[in-house]
Amino acid sequence: MRILTHPALDDITVEGLLYALSDPVRVRIYAEIVARDVPQPCCALMELTGKALPKSTLSQHFKVLREAGLIRSERKGVELHNTSRCDELKPKFGVMIEAIMTAFATQQTSKE
Amino acid sequence: MRILTHPALDDITVEGLLYALSDPVRVRIYAEIVARDVPQPCCALMELTGKALPKSTLSQHFKVLREAGLIRSERKGVELHNTSRCDELKPKFGVMIEAIMTAFATQQTSKE
DNA sequence: TTCTATAGTTCAGGAATTTAGAACTAATGG
């Protein structure tokens, strides 16, 4: 396994962030990582959408979130601990991420 | 040509909006539509990215923006006039669209 | 050390999407 790479703040783009969050599964994953403020291993998020996702698919989704700059993944023993990079992003992107997640949360609650 | 359809506010989703704006060409198109507050025909935006885009490609991009709920397209003679639906979206999505476009504008100006 | 288990990545294919040239439709003005 190669070392996990995270983009520098300068290499993170609005388009990349939006693309990462434009997938229903990925935005839910990111919302959970933000909501539970303890670092989350991938496996904790497997059944997020009701049906269990294949782990290769989940791994790809985490990779997209990571390479977009939304999360940081650090190995802790056998797991990866995933945390939001929102504090880092805020100076560059302002309230964008928060505004997106607020809108998403509203949408989710109104779906019930 | 079929009649152009626009989604009802209820059918517009956060994911759909983010997806539409996650493409570098589409976000530029939308930024121009918002910036020039006169309705824009597609043809006015053909050379947005330096190289002229094929009109079929441009048409698809407008379709994505339209079906996501970001713009409204109305026929005026031989042209389509495209306007932002941001006022309609605001009650449902709060400052999300504005926050995205602000971040995008900042990114564009810092690129020069 | 070696065996086993768990967590996650990478590979490879088929499936789905996107791009763009060509042909088509829609409206306007001679």
Place this chain on the structure above:
DNA sequence: CCATTAGTTCTAAATTCCTGAACTATAGAA
């Protein structure tokens, strides 16, 4: 009716995405 401009639809090639199978990484136990 013909020509022109604006934009859509069709279609095939190129690209990207999904996922099962194989692989790598770490830890704990024997």
